[in-house]
Amino acid sequence: xxxxxxxxxxxxxxxxxxxxxxxxxxxxxxxxxxxxxxxxxxxxxxxxxxxxxxxxxxxxxxxxxxxxxxxxxxxxxxxxxxxxxxxxxxxxxxxxxxxxxxxxxxxxxxxxxxxxxxxxxxxxxxxxxxxxxxxxxxxxxxxxxxxxxxxxxxxxxxxxxxxxxxxxxxxxxxxxxxxxxxxxxxxxxxxxxxxxxxxxxxxxxxxxxxxxxxxxxxxxxxxxxxxxxxxxxxxxxxxxxxxxxxxxxxxxxxxxxxxxxxxxxxxxxxxxxxxxxxxxxxxxxxxxxxxxxxxxxxxxxxxxxxxxxxxxxxxxxxxxxxxxxxxxxxxxxxxxxxxxxxxxxxxxxxxxxxxxxxxxxxxxxxxxxxxxxxxxxxxxxxxxxxxxxxxxxxxxxxxxxxxxxxxxxxxxxxxxxxxxxxxxxxxxxxxxxxxxxxxxxxxxxxxxxxxxxxxxxxxxxxxxxxxxxxxxxxxxxxxxxxxxxxxxxxxxxxxxxxxxxxxxxxxxxxxxxxxxxxxxxxxxxxxxxxxxxxxxxxxxxxxxxxxxxxxxxxxxxxxxxxxxx
Amino acid sequence: xxxxxxxxxxxxxxxxxxxxxxxxxxxxxxxxxxxxxxxxxxxxxxxxxxxxxxxxxxxxxxxxxxxxxxxxxxxxxxxxxxxxxxxxxxxxxxxxxxxxxxxxxxxxxxxxxxxxxxxxxxxxxxxxxxxxxxxxxxxxxxxxxxxxxxxxxxxxxxxxxxxxxxxxxxxxxxxxxxxxxxxxxxxxxxxxxx
Numbered sequence: 001x002x003x004x005x006x007x008x009x010x011x012x013x014x015x016x017x018x019x020x021x022x023x024x025x026x027x028x029x030x031x032x033x034x035x036x037x038x039x040x041x042x043x044x045x046x047x048x049x050x051x052x053x054x055x056x057x058x059x060x061x062x063x064x065x066x067x068x069x070x071x072x073x074x075x076x077x078x079x080x081x082x083x084x085x086x087x088x089x090x091x092x093x094x095x096x097x098x099x100x101x102x103x104x105x106x107x108x109x110x111x112x113x114x115x116x117x118x119x120x121x122x123x124x125x126x127x128x129x130x131x132x133x134x135x136x137x138x139x140x141x142x143x144x145x146x147x148x149x150x151x152x153x154x155x156x157x158x159x160x161x162x163x164x165x166x167x168x169x170x171x172x173x174x175x176x177x178x179x180x181x182x183x184x185x186x187x188x189x190x191x192x193x194x195x196x197x198x199x200x201x202x203x204x205x206x207x208x209x210x211x212x213x214x215x216x217x218x219x220x221x222x223x224x225x226x227x228x229x230x231x232x233x234x235x236x237x238x239x240x241x242x243x244x245x246x247x248x249x250x251x252x253x254x255x256x257x258x259x260x261x262x263x264x265x266x267x268x269x270x271x272x273x274x275x276x277x278x279x280x281x282x283x284x285x286x287x288x289x290x291x292x293x294x295x296x297x298x299x300x301x302x303x304x305x306x307x308x309x310x311x312x313x314x315x316x317x318x319x320x321x322x323x324x325x326x327x328x329x330x331x332x333x334x335x336x337x338x339x340x341x342x343x344x345x346x347x348x349x350x351x352x353x354x355x356x357x358x359x360x361x362x363x364x365x366x367x368x369x370x371x372x373x374x375x376x377x378x379x380x381x382x383x384x385x386x387x388x389x390x391x392x393x394x395x396x397x398x399x400x401x402x403x404x405x406x407x408x409x410x411x412x413x414x415x416x417x418x419x420x421x422x423x424x425x426x427x428x429x430x431x432x433x434x435x436x437x438x439x440x441x442x443x444x445x446x447x448x449x450x451x452x453x454x455x456x457x458x459x460x461x462x463x464x465x466x467x468x469x470x471x472x473x474x475x476x477x478x479x480x481x482x483x484x485x486x487x488x489x490x491x492x493x494x495x496x497x498x499x500x501x502x503x504x505x506x507x508x509x510x511x512x513x514x515x516x517x518x519x520x521x522x523x524x525x526x527x528x529x530x531x532x533x534x535x536x537x538x539x540x541x542x543x544x545x546x547x548x549x550x551x552x553x554x555x556x557x558x559x560x561x562x563x564x565x
Numbered sequence: 566x567x568x569x570x571x572x573x574x575x576x577x578x579x580x581x582x583x584x585x586x587x588x589x590x591x592x593x594x595x596x597x598x599x600x601x602x603x604x605x606x607x608x609x610x611x612x613x614x615x616x617x618x619x620x621x622x623x624x625x626x627x628x629x630x631x632x633x634x635x636x637x638x639x640x641x642x643x644x645x646x647x648x649x650x651x652x653x654x655x656x657x658x659x660x661x662x663x664x665x666x667x668x669x670x671x672x673x674x675x676x677x678x679x680x681x682x683x684x685x686x687x688x689x690x691x692x693x694x695x696x697x698x699x700x701x702x703x704x705x706x707x708x709x710x711x712x713x714x715x716x717x718x719x720x721x722x723x724x725x726x727x728x729x730x731x732x733x734x735x736x737x738x739x740x741x742x743x744x745x746x747x748x749x750x751x752x753x754x755x756x757x758x759x
Contacts, residue, residue, distance in 0.1 A: 186748035
């Protein structure tokens with residue numbers, strides 16, 4: 001008789017505890033699965049780690065950040081606006097987590113390694129993709145066709161929005177379909193003015209609406225309405241914005257079927273060539289560097305688009321010499337991000353006796369009009385704008401003449417109104433934008449790092465040139481003064497919407513994943529983060545990742561019950 | 566064991582009361598103070614010496630004086646500037662800033678026969694007026710580098726320090742909690758000002 005110790009086997013191992021991993025954990029456990037969530041970074045405890053009310057005078061540099069520490073340990077992360085004096089602890093140490101790029105192709109990889117991942121400091125904007133997006137590749141021949149259409153995903157958008165709590169206004173716009181909305185936040189006086197002016201000047205083809213955001217405008221499922229303190233990226237003790245820590249992980253924990261292991265860096269997935277399945281994952285304990293294995297009947301990768309691709313690329317075997325589930329050879333390729341940094345700002349006279357009250361964690365959104373309601377002459381696809389109006393604060397004193405009592409009192413009054421918008425543009429899926437394992441460099445845990453090669457193409461550049469011009473035209477039409485144009489595109493990566501490195505498709509020869517985020521080559525392996533994206537749209541993608549993660553979770557449980565995986 | 570505790574906390578948060586426990590807040594402040602202490606303890610003696618502290622405090626009070634609300638000297642401006650000098654500015658920037666600061670007392674002694682901090686309010690105002698006029702002149706000169714002028718730093722350090730201080734935030738009526746966000750409301754009396 002052959003007696004071996006029984007090894008613990010989970011129904012599903014989920015790698016990553018952020019936006020996508022949290023949703024997988026919630027859905028899978030609620031459907032009865034015993035789930036192990038592995039997170040590379042440490043535990044985050046809201047009472048201990050959230051710091052949104054830390055007063056500026058308690059910060060050593062009063063909000064100016066510890067610039068020398070940033071330069072030494074976070075030279076990449078510091079470029080993200082949210083990596084501030086308090087929230088920088090939620091961003092990785094770049095020295096411990098290196099990657100390389102070609103010198104002339106900068107890519108900013110902004111990462112959070114902790115329970116909750118980047119869902120702690122995300123931008124919270126939520127816009128559904130539509131058939132304009134799901135049919136885009138088939139229409140113009142870039143990339144491969146999505147294996148789904150909006151109708152496949154719509155109920156899952158409903159599902160995740162109803163739980164997450166998204167505030168917004170229904171507009172009936174086909175290119176950004178309405179969702180399950182909590183009451184919208186208010187626009188400011190100047191934003192309302194600009195909205196109406198744009199509506200008039202462009203014959204109704206350009207619609208400005210209040211941002212659709214995963215911030216609660218009323219109490220929702222045990223979480224409190226927003227109290228408008230401002231710096232969401234530092235955490236939220238009233239749990240008013242959606243994150244996996246605030247929402248999905250507690251729901252998963254409530255089932256009694258969740259096991260969460262922080263400090264668990266996953267270098268690779270374990271492939272069993274005889275069974276033709278994966279049997280679990282390898283783990284390096286982040287603190288002790290011990291090498292462990294965890295076993296499960298199904299593996300979900302939700303480590304982020306680039307980390308999930310990295311894990312697969314590093315899971316080599318005779319069956320998969322170029323990376324697990326990569327018989328097609330497209331793993332790591334077709335990397336996309338959204339273009340950013342281009343827009344315009346103007347001053348607005350008037351409304352001097354009016355101001356806003358509270359710090360709205362949200363802005364306005366101008367829905368895509370290019371190649372929707374207005375054609376574009378020289379580029380495919382399109383862009384949307386995000387922005388806001390505000391009155392200048394005391395910081396304007398840094399460039400004003402004056403001193404003394406009058407100067408002080410002037411700075412205590414709200415300053416002039418200004419309004420600015422920035423375009424977020426779609427990026428075409430291109431094979432040459434890719435990641436590969438670096439043959440030489442390893443990270444702190446000895447795992448091969450990524451070599452990232454990504455740059456904008458002529459289509460993105462033409463699109464952003466138009467975005468700058470149209471932004472200025474709209475501000476001019478609204479009566480803006482001193483219009484300034486920002487025409488410098490930020491490098492790819494910095495929009496933090498990187499995606500596409502293990503795309504879905506209809507054909508196993510040209511894609512990694514099926515329509516249900518299941519690897520064509522490995523039936524019990526799913527990738528449920530941004531890696532799965534076949535095209536990028538121009539919408540902030542998190543709500544789409546959530547919908548896919550929830551949908552794939554239900555599919556996996558269904559398929560397991562039928563003995564298919 | 567650790568993991569179990571951690572999950573317990575995680576689950577408890579969603580179900581538990583949604584107010585910030587004061588003990589946890591104290592811990593936060595403690596963290597912040599530890600960071601600052603480690604900075605001051607780990608470095609050599611401060612470049613921001615007592616005489617420089619005295620000059621800066623006096624300049625700051627002229628820029629943002631006490632009125633119906635406290636002024637810069639009550640706002641701990643010098644603590645912030647000390648932190649910048651010892652831990653934030655690059656060495657050449659720090660040296661340039663301190664060299665500029667070190668010209669103030671000799672100039673005041675020559676003109677008014679006293680250290681700047683000991684001059685009368687009128688004398689101090691006259692002197693700061695000249696520094697501010699020079700700053701304005703440099704701003705309008707396309708060939709000049711305003712950021713290299715020490716009074717540019719004195720002014721922006723003072724403004725930030727004041728309006729991020731406890732008294733400065735109180736003067737602004739700063740709040741961290743609002744019933745809702747209102748997009749278009751009349752100014753408060755504090756915002757209208759005197």
